Amino acid sequence: MTRTEVLVVGAGPAGIAAATAAAEKGRSVIVLDDNPSAGGQIWRGATVGVPRRADTQKQRAIERLQRSGAHLLAGHCVFNADASGTLQTFGETASGSVAEEFRFQQLVLATGARERFLPFPGWTLPGVFGAGGLQALVKGGYSVAGKRVVVAGTGPLLLAVAAHLAEDGALVSSVLEQASLAQLAPFAALLWEHPAKLVQAARFRAKLWKTSYRTGCWVVEAIAATGGPRLAAVRVTDGNRTWTEPCDLLACGYHLVPNTELAALLGCKFRGSFVQVDNAQRTSLPNIFCAGEPTGIAGLDAAVVQGEIAGLACAGRSDASMQECAAAERVFASRMEKAFALRPELHSLPRPDMIVCRCEDVRYDSLRGHTGWTDAKLQTRCGMGPCQGRICGPAIEHLLGWRPVSVRQPLFPVPLDALCSHDETRKIDKLSELIEEKA
């Protein structure tokens, strides 16, 4: 069991900023992350070869984190926590799984976001990936050189992914954004007020001079090659016309949904789908803070500002200028939400015989007649597999309007050997706790 004053979950931009700020103000800080290295998703680095260009913002942030005295523990997957101040993780090593327990005074949730996937016929075929998913796999050593790729879905991520894949030698034939041009225009106009973001968008577009960027278009079906379960083409529509685009890979994601399972387990209050926080990023629980995407999908700059505010708050400090930045980023976030709102036609993507829950292979038609999650889980096993509804949950919320009902520990499937690996001190600790409870 390890004690720390401040425990940060997630070593993406928000978590790094929070940990750095708290540690620089003299607090003892541990940052946990599930991934093999720090950076989160947006700052995910290539693990193969030499990076083409240094991401200076990321590098500076990580160097500052290291200097701050905060300890980073990668490969730690949080599966349980209690607002009274304990949190449990497991990690997988070559020799097996190990569980660990942490005690904290203050907790910062910087758990980030994941892609939203909407099911469509053929979405389980090999060759179909998330948009950020394919980018992450390429950073992990998968080669897309010479492959024909269609990038589709919605959100600012599509352009970034397409640019990255093109740089890696992929032949990105088209980027299909489901939002209409009219819907996107106010967001594009707002970029003029955020010059850094505008420059970034222009840089991405410049790398895609061979690619068509189509708004108001979406993939309705992924078609398998004759003779094998392997992607050969996608059917695309603009609502009036439907056509076929041959491709080897499809990178398709519908913007982001927040990772809020840990906040829900702890009992933090929500505002819609997001964790409710005050100006100091404090949740409804006084010793628990939340920063970045779980408080509202707002991107990198907002995550960094909110992380720093949360970290300072853990050390009993605040900074007025950062509040102004945070407010500006909130405007950006609400504009982004409107720009990439999902069009109603996407409700009719699934066919009755199509799998919606990939873990348990539950068909869409088997959900008919069920009114919500509890019923559907009991009768069909939908959302009961290893991902625990993280993929089908947001999809079914979009399709049928079902909100998640309950979050229980373990938050991730934990190998039994991890639970058996507890060291003796922990056992004694637990025992004495039990004795205290009984007394």
Add this chain to the structure above:
Amino acid sequence: MRETLSLTINGASRQVARGTTVAAAMLLAEQPCRISVTGEPRTALCGMGICFECRAVVNGVPHRRTCQLLCEQDMAVETNP
């Protein structure tokens, strides 16, 4: 010069660059990570440890999330049945 390491994927020997994730290595080898409950071949979807589609058997241990795991010398990886 990039350093390579060798591992086996479904019994066949493969060379990959150091730093390659097991999920990426399985894609390069065109092998599915797992077979779904109705028998479909599946490969990684989200690439960030959320979807569990990239589960495979690594050194005899089933259900390892291969997108979160880097290849090691002499690793034995198999499709999760």
